[in-house]
Amino acid sequence: MALNIGASGIIRPYVKYNAKSDKWFIRAEGGGDLEIARPTFLLDLANIRTGWLRFQEGQAPERLIDPALDKVAPTPGEGFKRGFVVMAFSPKFFGGAVEMASASIHVSNAIRDVYAVFEEQAGRTENRGKVPVIACTGADAMKDKYGTNYRPKLELTKWVDRPAEFPDASAVEESEVWKGNAAAASKPAPAGHVPPPAARPAPQPVYETDF
């Protein structure tokens, strides 16, 4: 199944690729961007989510996530672009597990293509339960009416066991997923969450005469 993306912005900028400068950044300690080298990292493509993202200067990022990879949510409004949200992991480059989200058409296209390779290899017996290792090996200059932008070259190099610090979990909150009109007004209980036990009545006093 191809990903329904291909159209910039990072929702929670833990790691991002700047398609205008061909540079990778992570959030610096204390805020701001810290440039890093081209990374090699685990990418949780099994839990990638697509949807509509809007990133505006001075405003909190907004996103409406598709209910499934093959079900596109309706566009929420002006300024939203198709994009993706996925978790990545590299102690060396990222300092651990980070979120990667983008609505850059070039980054999305790169992710879409590496996802196709992932999808082809994920069913193999030897890859079950494993996570792909993705290496950024360079970038292609893409010239269009907006000038030159870059598309990162992402290669799936191997599969490894999932580290304990990289949970098998979606990068998005359930509340971010489009559920139609009904969902807009409700906050469903998290899947699987077990509420606290009911309070037990205080024990009745026992009198000596009861024995």
Next chain:
Amino acid sequence: MSNPFERHGIGHLSASSLNLWAAEPALWIMERLLGRRSPSGIPAARGKAVEAGVNIGLHDPALSVEACIEEAESAFDRETTLNPDPRRDEERKKLPGYVRGALAELRQYGLPDADGYQGKVEIRLDDIAVPVIGFVDWRFSAHGLIVDLKTTERLPSAIGASHGRQGAVYATAHGNFGMRFAYAKPAPAKGDGRQVQVLEMSGDDVRAHLAALRLIALSLGRFLALSHDARELAGLIVPDFDSFYWSDPSVRAAGRDVFGF
């Protein structure tokens, strides 16, 4: 001596030890056989510190959240005072959020058993000569529940294998008690305000993870039986230095010492 564990001075196993053997055996050998222990990481220190703060708040429901946070911060400072990890300051800032969130959820459970915090449990696995031990966070006997707190940046949708094995040990040691993991984030989610997700293991989960623990322990026993010489055993395993297990420079340096590259 026929017991391969005791031959190497291993009197007991634990879920965390077996998880490490399963995930990165070279590090297990370096730490557990050769005694080259890795320093406690910042995430682990964070978890312990939050537990300490939440624990006093659970045992004294009238205690202010601020006092619980102070306890967590003190515990964190004690644990990390000599830790050069650059994530230290950032993680310390998150402690109040973790403590607030976890307390809001777990105080609803009422008082935990007075002797329950970090209470030692011990179980036996078939064909394994040494016991498997663990230390539970809280036991709520009034509800028949064991609860283990995990601090996380993001709420999981399911209990992972390593936590599942840990929970299987706790649950098995407590008969009919239910086993719950409370996953706490440092701040409520922007969308639905959710900060804590509590997941409970089913009986099937416990049995499956216990069976896995036994197989992992059998594998370890067979490996240890190959030789009584820890250095010789180290020579049989190749570490994956690309793995995050080796990301700490001091651990990597020790690995170089032990494995020669």
